[in-house]
Amino acid sequence: MTDTETKKALLVDEAEKLLPHVLEILPGHAAEGLIDIYEPGSYEAKSLRKLCNRTLSKKNLTIEEQLIAEDVARQLEGGKLLCRGQEIDGTALEFAVSEQTEAGEKYFYVPIRAIKPQEGGCLLLN
Numbered sequence: 001m002t003d004t005e006t007k008k009a010l011l012v013d014e015a016e017k018l019l020p021h022v023l024e025i026l027p028g029h030a031a032e033g034l035i036d037i038y039e040p041g042s043y044e045a046k047s048l049r050k051l052c053n054r055t056l057s058k059k060n061l062t063i064e065e066q067l068i069a070e071d072v073a074r075q076l077e078g079g080k081l082l083c084r085g086q087e088i089d090g091t092a093l094e095f096a097v098s099e100q101t102e103a104g105e106k107y108f109y110v111p112i113r114a115i116k117p118q119e120g121g122c123l124l125l126n
């Protein structure tokens with residue numbers, strides 16, 4: 001079974017159980033990003049881009065989150081939001097991977113990278 005088939009099989013199994021959706025937007029190659037949690041029923045039919053825009057437009061951020069949001073904004077000046085090397089055109093569930101906390105609670109996770117090409121370079125996607 002390929003990774004895509006495995007991912008889809010997991011989504012089918014998990015789709016019956018409504019799970020929270022954790023979206024993390026990371027600036028460049030940073031290890032920590034801006035995290036937002038969407039409750040079941042609030043994300044299924046929404047585009048991933050719309051959820052990212054909603055997360056990035058939040059106003060009640062901590063100082064650490066504000067710094068991350070500023071880094072993301074800098075990366076997006078001439079850059080793109082990518083998930084696993086692909087542009088984020090599609091629904092949130094299309095990019096979701098089922099994960100589990102140490103306590104055994106399942107959730108969907110989507111890591112998004114705000115990537116800006118290096119000086120003199122350009123951002124190409126195949």
